[in-house]
Amino acid sequence: MFDLDVRSRKPIYEQLVDKLKEMIINDVLQVDEKLPSVRVLAQQLTINPNTIQKAYRELETQGYIYSVKGKGSFVNQLVKTENSEELQKVKAQLEKLIAEAMFFGMTKDELQALINEIEDQGKRGDRDDRQ
Template sequence: MFELDLRSRKPIYEQLVDKLKELIINEVLKPDEQLPSVRTLAQQLTINPNTIQKAYRELETQGFIYSQKGKGSFVNPNNQQIDLKKIETVLRELEKLILEALYLGIRPEEMVKLIRELDAPKGGEESND
């Protein structure tokens, strides 16, 4: 499904939350699709089931998934509304960070380069502009 960086400073559950959100937003995981059980995913990723449970709880709090007792966790089909609110929040935060970066002397070209690198296709391929 995906890999986690066990050497990263970012906690494993946060990495898991980010990866699952990415899969949901990019519609790799479809609305109402069942997520792997906590036990199954813990075995696949060889991490503690409590870590998976914490990530699922966070995703549920953020509205990306919902749980049904005895059945499991599923992708929330109402993501469009959540995404619009989230996009608004992220854009406001991004604006503040960009203004701060400009104030600190980071050139706009450097920020654009960083964005392009982050948006480059996986596997090391970069598009030439």
């Protein structure tokens, strides 16, 4: 299904949670689709089954999946609200980039113009979709 980077510094448990989240958000795993069982995934990825169990539990508390006793874990219906955690991350990145842009001499007005342009593009895209 997917692979993990065992050489990465990131704990395997975190990698698993992130990877599955990504797949759910991007509809690679669809609503009510069954996730691979702990046993199967442990064998495929050669990692500790307890780690997978822990990742599944975490995804369940975060509302990404639900489990049916004796059947396994399934993808939950996601309400696409503002994901505050994601938003925070993007904001932090923007802050860094804007600071860099200003360092290289970009003015506030230029930034504002850029934002307007991006917004216009977004609106135009919406209209194109409708036609």
